[in-house]
Amino acid sequence: MGVQRSRRTAAVALVGTIALAGVGLLAPAQAAEDRRPDGDPPPKQPVATGSGGAVATVDPDATAAGIEVLRRGGNAVDAAVAAAAALGVSEPFSSGIGGGGFFVYYDARSGEVSTLDGRESAPATATEQRFIDPATGTPLPFQEARVSGLSVGTPGTLATWDEALDRWGRRSLARNLGPAIELAEDGFVVDQTFRSQVEGNAAIFADFPASAELYLPGGAPPAVGTVLPNPDLADTYRQIARHGIDEFYDGPIGADIAATVQDPPVRDGATRTVRPGDLTTGDLAGYEVIERDPTVVDYRGLQVYGMAPPSSGGSTVGEALNILENFDLAAMDEAQALHHYMEATALAFADRNRYVGDPDAVDVPLDELLSQGFADERACLLDPDAAAPKPVAPGVPDGDYGGCAAAAEPAAVADEGSTTHLTTADRWGNVVAYTLTIEQTGGSGIAVPGRGFLLNNELTDFNFAPTQGSAPDPNLPGPDKRPRSSMAPTIVLDGDGDALLALGSPGGATIIGTVLQTLVNRIDLGMDLPEALAAPRLFQPNAVNTTAEPAIDGGPLGAILEGQYGHTLVPTAEIGAATAIELLGKHKLQAVAEPVRRGGGSAAVLRPRR
Ligand code: GLU
Numbered sequence: 230m231g232v233q234r235s236r237r238t239a240a241v242a243l244v245g246t247i248a249l250a251g252v253g254l255l256a257p258a259q260a261a262e263d264r265r266p267d268g269d270p271p272p273k274q275p276v277a278t279g280s281g282g283a284v285a286t287v288d289p290d291a292t293a294a295g296i297e298v299l300r301r302g303g304n305a306v307d308a309a310v311a312a313a314a315a316l317g318v319s320e321p322f323s324s325g326i327g328g329g330g331f332f333v334y335y336d337a338r339s340g341e342v343s344t345l346d347g348r349e350s351a352p353a354t355a356t357e358q359r360f361i362d363p364a365t366g367t368p369l370p371f372q373e374a375r376v377s378g379l380s381v382g383t384p385g386t387l388a389t390w391d392e393a394l395d396r397w398g399r400r401s402l403a404r405n406l407g408p409a410i411e412l413a414e415d416g417f418v419v420d421q422t423f424r425s426q427v428e429g430n431a432a433i434f435a436d437f438p439a440s441a442e443l444y445l446p447g448g449a450p451p452a453v454g455t456v457l458p459n460p461d462l463a464d465t466y467r468q469i470a471r472h473g474i475d476e477f478y479d480g481p482i483g484a485d486i487a488a489t490v491q492d493p494p495v496r497d498g499a500t501r502t503v504r505p506g507d508l509t510t511g512d513l514a515g516y517e518v519i520e521r522d523p524t525v526v527d528y529r530g531l532q533v534y535g536m537a538p539p540s541s542g543g544s545t546v547g548e549a550l551n552i553l554e555n556f557d558l559a560a561m562d563e564a565q566a567l568h569h570y571m572e573a574t575a576l577a578f579a580d581r582n583r584y585v586g587d588p589d590a591v592d593v594p595l596d597e598l599l600s601q602g603f604a605d606e607r608a609c610l611l612d613p614d615a616a617a618p619k620p621v622a623p624g625v626p627d628g629d630y631g632g633c634a635a636a637a638e639p640a641a642v643a644d645e646g647s648t649t650h651l652t653t654a655d656r657w658g659n660v661v662a663y664t665l666t667i668e669q670t671g672g673s674g675i676a677v678p679g680r681g682f683l684l685n686n687e688l689t690d691f692n693f694a695p696t697q698g699s700a701p702d703p704n705l706p707g708p709d710k711r712p713r714s715s716m717a718p719t720i721v722l723d724g725d726g727d728a729l730l731a732l733g734s735p736g737g738a739t740i741i742g743t744v745l746q747t748l749v750n751r752i753d754l755g756m757d758l759p760e761a762l763a764a765p766r767l768f769q770p771n772a773v774n775t776t777a778e779p780a781i782d783g784g785p786l787g788a789i790l791e792g793q794y795g796h797t798l799v800p801t802a803e804i805g806a807a808t809a810i811e812l813l814g815k816h817k818l819q820a821v822a823e824p825v826r827r828g829g830g831s832a833a834v835l836r837p838r839r
Pocket residue numbers: 645646647648649666667668669687690713714715716734735736737738740
């Protein structure tokens with residue numbers, strides 16, 4: 230099939246007056262807690278089991294929006310768009326129409342998995358020198374690059390929603406925006422996670438009056454428990470609902486985006502250097518969502534589908550699974566299994582860093598990276614008893630496999646940012662895994678004045694300077710190029726080709742580890758899905774240090790991984806914020822979100838039952 234590009238104009242339809250009132254779709258006991266009468270947010274639970282459809286997101290308002298749409302006859306795609314639009318209101322530092330993402334869809338009727346690449350693209354004028362300071366010839370400091378017009382790529386999120394609905398949805402974009410419009414109008418209840426994210430960005434937001442107006446009401450981060458509306462975003466969504474997405478890509482909203490990027494509206498007296506960018510209305514008008522063939526690997530009789538480049542999610546998770554296929558993890562103790570997971574991740578990361586970039590700009594040997602032959606060659610470098618010195622070198626995915634081959638100098642790159650993943654399923658058996666982002670928590674920090682959303686800093690996902698020694702770096706900036714991502718929305722089919730599991734996570738490069746470890750937990754280590762998600766995580770991106778959550782780092786497992794296997798663990802408070810859905814039978818679903826990480830997520834099903 231290859232790739233197909235498109236950006237259609239949204240079907241014009243009037244926004245329905247969709248009332249969120251009465252979340253009767255949730256458990257009866259929960260309906261009384263509907264946010265409308267008392268101002269409380271909808272109830273939040275990490276696990277929900279039942280039938281009729283399911284939604285798992287990081288946020289109760291977004292999950293409620295998705296469930297509402299399912300209840301009104303929408304399918305998994307409609308619910309995903311409605312939930313994503315709501316996240317633009319209540320999770321605006323990790324998502325929103327100023328960003329991009331990757332949408333993976335399982336169609337129950339055809340049994341096919343399709344993917345949409347809605348990644349931000351660089352302006353047509355971008356060059357390899359984009360993040361090199363002309364005054365010094367050295368890469369810009371990360372924060373200076375981030376908080377600038379240079380980091381802003383052409384947003385793909387709105388075009389992704391439009392395209393997904395056009396292909397697979399049952400309802401119009403306008404109707405699916407309804408719950409989010411209402412949420413933006415009425416406001417949502419600020420929780421500790423939201424407040425902390427504002428606090429982390431307060432100095433940046435304060436330098437941009439449009440950002441401060443949205444997120445520093447009265448000049449300070451909003452208090453936990455206060456209701457925060459976003460009337461500008463409600464208007465923006467309404468405008469798009471009435472007139473279609475060309476308001477954004479080829480109209481007044483796009484003109485505002487280009488003007489903001491080219492002349493970032495900094496407050497008088499700000500001392501920060503804010504470099505202008507070069508994104509134009511022409512870049513916006515030319516933006517295309519690209520349908521790409523999914524990545525797929527066979528793992529223990531299951532088919533694991535993921536996102537192809539420019540995301541490295543599908544290829545890296547897939548290669549690591551193929552490596553792990555050489556080992557019987559189920560027969561191992563936990564430390565031994567985790568050691569294998571860590572080493573497989575490191576090997577796959579070496580290959581990701583060397584070979585994966587935007588396939589429209591560089592040659593990516595994707596079929597070879599995903600071949601069992603290549604993985605078997607890599608697997609023979611995995612010592613079951615000891616951690617290899619890091620970084621390990623990349624392999625040679627040339628179709629000629631045999632011994633334990635490695636290539637040239639390695640280079641490890643890890644990045645962390647903030648993203649959000651949501652998972653939906655419907656009564657017909659369709660499933661969506663959708664990860665979207667504006668890159669760092671708070672993106673570029675620059676809001677479009679009067680429009681109610683932040684612009685991404687996705688272009689800092691490019692490498693600023695070559696990282697691969699004498700080998701070419703696949704992820705340097707270039708004209709119209711899409712930066713490499715780690716987002717890994719994943720759908721697993723069983724041996725009959727029926728959807729079994731869908732999952733994903735935020736966390737920059739750690740996404741790949743979170744998805745991989747959750748799959749291993751569920752498929753190999755005998756955990757059920759809630760356990761697989763909640764289990765403590767660690768991440769080894771082909772670097773000297775492995776980051777590990779406190780439950781591992783400070784405990785007996787960490788002691789074995791360090792003492793017996795030779796890993797070097799460094800603590801990190803938490804890794805990722807996953808959501809997932811498992812299809813437990815023809816009419817039984819389980820939606821799962823984080824019980825604790827990022828303040829806990831929100832899972833719901835249309836008809837709860839045990
Ligand atoms: N920009 C990152 C990527 O595409 C995602 C950021 C994050 O997940 O935190 O891989």
